[in-house]
Amino acid sequence: MRIALLTEGGYPYARGESGVWCDRLLRGLAGHDFEICALSRSSQQAKGPRSPLPPNVVRVRTAPLWGPPPEEAAGVRITRRLSRRYAEAFGELTAALCTPELPASGAVPGAGEEATTELADRFATGLYALADLAVDHGGLSGWLRSERAVAVLENACRAPGAPRAVQTVRVPDLLAVAERLERALRPLSLDWYGMDGETDRPGADPGLAAAELCHAVGGGPAALPGLLTRHFYGTPLLVTEYGVRLREHYLRSAAHAVAPSAPSAPVRALLASFQVRLARETYASAALITPGNTHTRRWQERCGADRERLRTVYPGMDARPFHSVGEAGSSPATAVASKAVQSPDRKAVQSPDRKDTPAAAERTAGPAEPPVLVWVGRVEPAKDLIGLLHAFAEVRKAEPGALLRIVGTAQRGRPDAGYLAHCRSLAAQLFPDEASGPRAVGRNPVSFDEVGSPEAPTIAEAYAAGSVVVLSSVVEGFPVPLVEAMFCARPTVSTDVGAVCEVIGGTGLVVPPRNPRALADACVELLRDPERRVRLGAAARARALELFTVEQNIAAFRSSYLELISASPARWSERAQPASDVPFARPAEAHLPARLPGAAPAWARGPIGRGPEPGDRTGKADTPAGETPAAITTAVTASTATRAEPTRAEAAGPAAAPEPAEAAATGGEQR
């Protein structure tokens, strides 16, 4: 199948979000053809490097959402009649923006729902009317920067019933809003939709019309091309969100609100209103929405996503680096032995009778190898390392020999050096250096390392050195270190923030955030009970291998693609057919990609779709070199690939969980 992957500020730009995930998805679904439509957020990003593309990417389109409007947009002559039609459509859109949204949990749910639906209709009407006009006539960007557009916006803001924040709008605010709306609506004037009327010509770029499925990575602007393709052709839209785009907008807006040159309240109100309406329309139109965790799911439900079309797909992580550590740790005897001895050579010569009594091994090895708590992550205030140090002080009262290793990972952007220094000095104050004897050199029980240093050459070894992995964050999204610790079969103690509870799911201890004493108690409990550590670690690894692997993630999307395609009507010949409820009423093979040889065989026509297309006005199109059209084989592999290759989670699940009852038994260990 041909799938359009819509991104904004991410893949394929190297300096963007979700690049690794997109790359794995594309490579994992090698049987499908992908067309990448990327919107860039800044000039640094657009000019920066790009990640290498897998061979199944047939085309990359890019367009900027920053800077001045494209030059040719200003050159389009806008007639008086067109200007009036633009004004009508934009009026609908802005009227929807300026109508206050009733709270969903209002006293009269029925009335609220009705008003919200009507509002969404006005927004959608305006949006699609603008899109139709922009595709037919062009010049939308130029018009949005005209005096008339500002006048329409002003009328909407001054209309009775508009919120007070919007009523107080001033002229500079109107201009700022018009400018930002022009940027946000730029996907409307792109030539991506194959509406040029030349698509029948062999070799012409069919645009997004040829895509059978639009997969938007993130809501907001990235989903806008998908919404339009759905509007023009009925192409199903799949929205994947790992971080809610709307929430990021609010956070950025709130962060800017404090700055002296901040956009004023009316600007922020109008832009936030636009983002909310856009998110609502996206969630309402998407055929399937895949949030990355429950937190994202709650936001989406809040913004009107239908529960039936929501399907949580956990982000996949590469389990291979943790394989050896995890396998060593998940078998009970060797795990305890390795923790007690921490040396593969000596583990091999362990006598069998000692293996049978892990608790005894722990006791005998206890004084020699003290228990180690490990914390891994980016050193930043949200991780509450201060609280961790205080908790560790409590742990030392109960277990005087315990050590704490804090391993920092590489950071994007500037590392918070001040916070790290603060933590170091606090550790030095709380814990004096200790030596084993009067002649030995002492060292601090708390050590600070970086991944890659001799103490922790790889991240897996950092986890392997610990008896218990601790996560002490006060704010967390999806806890990556927690999943890594689960892959390593390490028992964990974590705070109840973000998606921690749904990730750990009863295979570790959970304490409230900002509660060092509870954290310490949980750690001591685990440190004193090696058997329980092993049990929890094995259960955690089994759970992680079932839920959080890359294979699981790719398999989920593969089946989602097929499900959506199976229900969507055939477009090219029988466009009028309604969507069918019977799965595979039209099999995925029914429509082969447009590059199937029509009049002349493929070898006689020369390469198609390479290099920039002549009709390409706004976006840039390029095809990776060496990509050969192979329509039939692509379609066939698309269908077979789904059946072959059982997912790794299924294969590994039973083997890795020695005692399935353990997971259930430990389920009640949440506090």
Place this chain on the structure above:
Amino acid sequence: MRTTADPVRLLMHRHRELCERAVDPLEIAACLEARGVTDRTAARFRHRDVFSLAEELYARVPRAELRPAAPATAARSRWSALRPLALLPGALCAATLLLLAVLPAGPGGLRPAVAALGALLTLGAARLALGRVRTGAAAVPALLLTGYALAGDQVLGELTRQPLPSLPVPGQQAAATALALTLAAAPAVWSVRWFTARADARLATSRSLREFATRMRPQLAAAVLLFTLALLGAMALAAAALPTAHGDAWTTEPAGAARALATAALGLLLYSALLLLAHGHRTAAAVGLGAAVGGLVLAFSVASASWLPGLRPLGTPVEALVQAYGPAVLPAICCTAATAGLLAHAARVLTGPWAHHRAADGPAAAGARTALRRRAVTPTDQPAPDHAVQAVRHPTRREQP
């Protein structure tokens, strides 16, 4: 948790600033979550989730009163506001003319060399005086028009078989025009800057588009009027400094009047083009200047064509005009018409808000509009980098190789 009758009050107090600034309950929810409030925390406040807690906070905390608009332009020294560089073209031109006057009129190439060097330096100084205004294609017709004002009359006179008014020194007339135009450069730049600053102030304080347009029209008229007065002054000064150039022909004869009109119209035309250029309307300025050049080219080609056998009647109107009012009447007509067109366009676009809008980011877009404005760019003007935002950490952001 200390239990009080109203547990939310404490939360209101703690997040008061956030709640006052929020435009939406969802904004409060997002920020509360970023500060560590979860659904379980919300349950302690007797709410189902963070969203309903945020709604209560949004409803209970009054919105902060709007801040008064910050002064749009930072205080700057008077000296830099005056932009003394604008005086440079006039000074250079005057110096060149002075040097030419004291140099002996020898047969060598000294005088032409001095004149050429002076002209080049003056042009460079004029470009400097414009500052960051991007002229684009408008520079070419502007240079052509200026060149015509200096040398075109002689050529047209030859073409139309008209004897030129006898002058003591052939170049004096061109010298007077050049001096008047270069002296007027300074008031032109000053008046455009004044207009821009006034427009900024009006933009920041206007409540509606209609009000803004109403307040901008007198400003535009005042700017044009001020410059016209300054231009007339510069012309009078030039005439006083080079008295032999015009003598009694300056005001009495129709040819002299036409010549003065041509100079004034050219000055106003260049000024209105500069006004548009400084606000980013490069195309309009280029079209206006190009129209004047086109008119002159048309007149020239008609006059030249009349030399061909049988086409003599073609040149009759031009000849008649030149005979009646002197050769300067043609540029006077062309420049006046073009000026009227440009000023009409300016009255439409410069009273709208877009011409005075400075882009939120992107120096390329802002460069044209803030051209004549000295603007202190503070770090807070730049869009905040992503790491400033406490966003949900993306799951696949940190990966092992």
